[in-house]
Amino acid sequence: xxxxxxxxxxxxxxxxxxxxxxxxxxxxxxxxxxxxxxxxxxxxxxxxxxxxxxxxxxxxxxxxxxxxxxxxxxxxxxxxxxxxxxxxxxxxxxxxxxxxxxxxxxxxxxxxxxxxxxxxxxxxxxxxxxxxxxxxxxxxxxxxxxxxxxxxxxxxxxxxxxxxxxxxxxxxxxxxxxxxxxxxxxxxxxxxxxxxxxxxxxxxxxxxxxxxxxxxxxxxxxxxxxxxxxxxxxxxxxxxxxxxxxxxxxxxxxxxxxxxxxxxxxxxxxxxxxxxxxxxxxxxxxxxxxxxxxxxxxxxxxxxxxxxxxxxxxxxx
Numbered sequence: 001x002x003x004x005x006x007x008x009x010x011x012x013x014x015x016x017x018x019x020x021x022x023x024x025x026x027x028x029x030x031x032x033x034x035x036x037x038x039x040x041x042x043x044x045x046x047x048x049x050x051x052x053x054x055x056x057x058x059x060x061x062x063x064x065x066x067x068x069x070x071x072x073x074x075x076x077x078x079x080x081x082x083x084x085x086x087x088x089x090x091x092x093x094x095x096x097x098x099x100x101x102x103x104x105x106x107x108x109x110x111x112x113x114x115x116x117x118x119x120x121x122x123x124x125x126x127x128x129x130x131x132x133x134x135x136x137x138x139x140x141x142x143x144x145x146x147x148x149x150x151x152x153x154x155x156x157x158x159x160x161x162x163x164x165x166x167x168x169x170x171x172x173x174x175x176x177x178x179x180x181x182x183x184x185x186x187x188x189x190x191x192x193x194x195x196x197x198x199x200x201x202x203x204x205x206x207x208x209x210x211x212x213x214x215x216x217x218x219x220x221x222x223x224x225x226x227x228x229x230x231x232x233x234x235x236x237x238x239x240x241x242x243x244x245x246x247x248x249x250x251x252x253x254x255x256x257x258x259x260x261x262x263x264x265x266x267x268x269x270x271x272x273x274x275x276x277x278x279x280x281x282x283x284x285x286x287x288x289x290x291x292x293x294x295x296x297x298x299x300x301x302x303x304x305x306x307x308x309x310x311x312x313x314x315x316x317x
Contacts, residue, residue, distance in 0.1 A: 007045070007049055008046065008049045008050070009042075009045070009046075010078070010079075010082055011042060012042045012043070012045055012046035012049070013046065013075050013078050013079060014032070014079060015028065015032065015034075015039050015042040015043055015046070016042075016043060016046055016054060016055070016068075016071070016072075016075055017072070017075045017076060017079060017146065018031050018032055018039075018145075018146075018147075019039070019043060019055055019062060020055070020064050020068065020072050020075075021145045021146075021147075022145075023061035023062045023063065024061055024062060025039050025040050025043070025062070031145075031147050043055060050067070050071065052065070052067045053065050053067065053068070054067060054068035054071055055068055056068075076146075079146060080276070080279060083149075083276075083279045083280070097124055097126070097127045097283075098126065098127060098128065099127065099128045099130065099149075100120070100124070100127050100128070100129050100130070100149060100150075101130045101132070101147070101148045101149045101150075102117075102129065102130070102131050102132070102148065102149065102150055102151075102152075103131075103132045103133070103134070103139035103142055103143065103148040103150070103151035103152065103153070104131065104132070104133050104139075104151070104152050105133070105134075105135070105136055105139070105152060105153055105154060105271070106133050106134065106135075106249070107243075107245040107246065107248075107249060107271075108152065108245075109133050110248075110249065111248075111298045111299070112291065112294050112295060112298055112299065113131065113133075115294050115298065116287075116290060116291060116294055117129055117131065119290060119294075120287075120290070132147075132148060135200055135201075136153035136154040136156060136200075136201055137153075137156065137200075137201060139151040139152075139153050140153055140156070140160070140274065143163070143274060143275070143276065144160070144163075146276075149275065149276075149279075149280060150273060150274070150275045150280070150283075150284055150287055151273070151274050151275075152168070152271065152272070152273050152274075152291065153271070153272060153274065154201060154202060154269050154270070154271060154272075155167075155269065155270040155271070155272045156201050160274075162276060162277050163274050163275070163276060163277055164274065164275055164276075164277040164278075164284060165272050165273070165274050166272065166273040166274075166284060166285060166288035167270055167271075167272050167317035168270075168271045168272060168273055168288060168291055168292060168295065168316065168317060169270065169271040169292075169295055169299075169300075169314075169315070169316055169317060170268050170269070170270050170271075170313070170314070170315055170317055171243045171244050171245060171268060171269060171271070171313070171314045172243070172244075172261075172262075172266055172267070172268045172310070172313035172314060173206065173209075173241050173242070173243055173262060173266070173267055173268060173269070174241070174242060174243065174244060174247070174259055174260065174261065174262065174310075175188075175239060175240070175241055175259070175260050175261070175262050175263070176229075176230060176233050176239065176240050176241075176242055176247065176257045176258070176259055176260075177191075177233065177239040177257065177258050177260060178233060178234070178235075178236045178239070178257060178258070179234075179256060179257060179258055180258070181239070181258060188215070188217060188239055188263065189215070189216065189217055189218075190218070191217070191218070191238055191239050192217070192218045192219070192220060192221065192237065192238035192239075193217040193218065193219045193221075193238060193239060193240065193241075194221045194223065194229050194232050194233060194237065194238040194239065194240045195207070195219055195221065195222045195223075195240065195241075196222075196223070196224065196229065196240070196241070196242065196246075197222050197223060197224035198222060199224065200224060202243070202269065203222070203224075205267075205269065206241050209265075209267050210241075212265075213264045213265055215264060218238075221237075221238065226242065226246045226247070226249045226250040227249070227250040227253070229242065229250070230242075230247070230250040230253040230254075230257060231250075231253055233253070233257050234253045234256035234257050241262070243269060244259075244299075244303050244307070244310060244314055245271075245299070247259055248299070248303070259307060261309060266313065268313060270317065273287060273288045273291065292316050295316060296316060300314060300315070300316065
């Protein structure tokens with residue numbers, strides 16, 4: 001085996017960048033899919049090659065040394081150049097792409113994501129696919145930390161430097177009420193609101209709009225599960241505000257609730273595909289086009305057929 005101690009390797013630089021971001025060897029190992037011992041050894045090898053300590057291992061959480069802070073900027077440049085080189089080599093023939101790390105909001109994990117990955121896996125037979133699902137803010141943080149290549153998230157309304165964005169879908173917020181409820185603002189004021197968690201951006205977006213509309217409701221329940229929220233609405237425990245995608249994730253409860261337009265000023269959210277600018281060439285735009293086809297077939301058209309009044313508000317971008 002060739003001894004790598006004393007040499008600067010690309011893998012060593014990637015390990016260092018992950019440790020600097022995560023501030024923990026074990027967390028960096030999980031992010032990289034490696035063992036903590038191998039990550040620690042790579043850091044030692046890199047520090048030997050650089051002739052100085054880059055991480056203060058006595059601190060908790062770990063921090064970069066002054067030399068590590070200087071090298072961190074160079075490390076990100078090295079890794080960006082390496083990714084761009086891989087993308088350029090693969091641009092003419094996407095079957096040469098070795099790894100694709102995709103982050104996807106949970107709203108798409110049942111229908112859209114499997115169809116997209118099946119399509120890509122057939123066309124890119126040599127590519128390893130890594131999928132992460134989660135909340136939008138967490139996926140965007142992982143994109144920024146270089147742990148993911150492309151993410152599909154709700155638009156958080158922030159312009160991030162160095163990120164290219166490809167809008168995919170706009171969807172209106174809707175009300176879900178117990179079956180047969182007469183939907184008027186006055187009636188909803190007296191009915192408990194089962195609110196989507198304000199720990200997530202969508203929950204804060206809903207709360208802010210209710211405040212703008214001066215809609216005050218009895219509000220005791222705040223949940224982060226579409227299934228739990230719609231189950232409670234179906235049981236007559238209150239009403240809620242969700243998006244059509246959220247309703248689809250808990251569709252086994254749909255027949256026991258009414259999905260209706262909001263009885264006050266409408267508002268909506270956008271779903272966007274994001275990637276680090278200039279790193280993956282035309283790949284993000286290509287994936288965005290594929291996603292739009294999947295969204296039209298599996299989400300847009302079925303919802304328009306089931307709820308025709310959505311046609312004006314739920315659309316591809």
